[in-house]
Amino acid sequence: MSPSPTPSAPDPAPGEPTPRPHRREESDTVSPTRPPADPPGDDTLDLRLDELVTLLEGGHVDADPLDGDLLDSVASWKPAQTSAGLFQLVPVRLERDLRLVARWMNDPAVAAFWELAGPETVTAEHLRTQLEGDGRSVPCLGVLDATPMSYFEIYRADLDPLARHYPARPHDTGIHLLIGGVTDRGRGVGSTLLRAVADLVLDHRPRCTRVVAEPDIRNIPSVSAFLSGGFRYAAEVDLPDKRAALMIRDRALRHAL
16 A cells, blocks of 8 residues: 655555455556566575575564564655645554545455455454554555544565565555555555655665565556556566566665656
């Protein structure tokens, strides 16, 4: 759910999640030229067999005993300086943040993708599932220059239902994003934040080699924003609720894109 002196690409449309909770962000421009699919073997499946079987059965893969938690303590990640300002991920606290996140979810542009419009109890259930889970998904406020203005979900893509639909690698980390304020949409802020958050993941998760996302293939502004934010188009994948563009930001290419 991402900065530069060159003209910025449009932000993604305000939302869009894979098997419930997953979605993205907003924008208003033209379709990028689709890059070619990866050559055979580029994104090969290298989960251990026992992990793969567990995932396919919908089970839980235990964290490495050396893990502080499944996502390496998102709450401890330091702020990042971006061209849009000082940005920080702040894990959601239900009692503090529910009203704000629920208001964003009821924005029609967001609700079209996240499908969480309604009373605060709808958003509360969505957040509580993550907050009371095993830590494989962490809901966060995106705070820019001390102002909460976006919502992110940082999740273990290799432990998510998404892993059944693409060649997942251990510690693949996913991003879902929505931009809350209308004034922050359509001016490149989304691409700036996507790049910043992907870099935060790679900086703080040394075993993660890829950051992934799966915007709806029809959501051209969202795909454009991921491309501008340093992600590459890897494939189209059929998910239960959409046909998605699999977007990947590789550790090995992070300074080249």
